[in-house]
Amino acid sequence: MKHITVIGSGTMGNGIAHVFAQHGYKVSLVDISEESLKKGIATIEKNLGRQVEKGTLTEEGKKQALANLTTTTFLKEGVKDAELVIEAATENIDLKLKIFKEIDENTKPGTILASNTSSISITKIASVTKSPDKVIGMHFMNPVPIMKLVEVIRGYSTSQSVTTTIMDLSVALGKVPVEANDYPGFVANRILMPMINEAIYSLYEGVAGVHEIDTVMKLGMAHPMGPLQLADFIGLDICLSILNVLNNGFGNPKYAPCPLLVNMVQAGHKGIKSGTGFYKYTPGSKELIVADRFRK
DSSP states (O other): OOEEEEEOOSHHHHHHHHHHHHTTOEEEEEOSOHHHHHHHHHHHHHHHHHHHHHTSSOHHHHHHHHHTEEEESOHHHHHTTOSEEEEOOOSOHHHHHHHHHHHHHHSOTTOEEEEOOSSSOHHHHHTTSSOGGGEEEEEEOSSTTTOOEEEEEEOTTOOHHHHHHHHHHHHHTTOEEEEEESSTTTTHHHHHHHHHHHHHHHHHTTSSOHHHHHHIIIIIHOOSSOHHHHHHHHOHHHHHHHHHHHHHHHOOGGGOOOHHHHHHHHTTOOBGGGTBSSEEOOTTOOOOEEOGGGOO
C-alpha cells in the first residue's frame, strides 16, 4: 500500500496526511476549497518544522514528506489511484454518508475506505457503499503526529483481512492500534464524553468554577489537561455532536448533553476554534485565562 487519500484538510485531516507523508506514503489531500488546502499544507509544514527543531526529523525528511503530498479540490481525481481513503470531514452523519457514496463510486475495486469518525456508526457509513466489508474506522487522536493511539473500529460487515491490514498499517505508522466493535462512541468517547459532560454539569450547577474543576482532575487524577480545557481543545460543537450520538444511540438519559454546553455551542462559543469556550484564547499566548462569563 503506497497511495493514500485523505478527505478533509482540517485539524485531523492534515494531521493524518502529515503522518502518512512522513512515513513515505504518497498522499492526496482533498478538500472543497483551495484556501482550506493551502491552510492545511501550511500547518503540516509548520509542524514538520517543529519536529526538525526538536531533532526528531531531519531537514531532508521534512522535504521528502512535503514532496509526498499533493492536493486537489476534485474528489474523483483525488481518490482514483488510492489503495486507502481516509475520510476526516466534519462529524456530521449526512455529510459522511454523502462523501462515502461518492468515494465508493470513484475508487478502484479493493480500495479500503476508512472514517476518522469519533462516534458515528461504521456500519451505517458502510451501508451506502457496494463493499461494506472494505469499510472500517480509523479514529486517530489529536494532535495526530504526537498521539500514539489509533482506535480501529470494525463495522458489522468489515472483513478480518481489512481489519488486519489496518492494524498492521497503524503499527507501520508508529501508532498503537486498539480494536473496538461498532457501538456508539466506541471506547474512547463512550468513556471520555460523559466525564466532560459531568464536568460541565458541575460548573452549570455551581459545584465549582472552571479553574477549580480542571485543577481537581489534573492534580487529583493525574490528567494532563482538565476536562473543560480538553473540551475546548476538542471543540464544544464536536463534544455536543458526540453526546447526541451517544444519547440517541443508547436512549439513556445519562448521555444527554448539559444545557450549558448546548447554549454555548448555539452562541458560537466552541472553544479554541472560536477563541472562547470555558477559557479565552488569544493567538500567540499560552496563558490559560477563564472566559469572562465564568469568572467569579
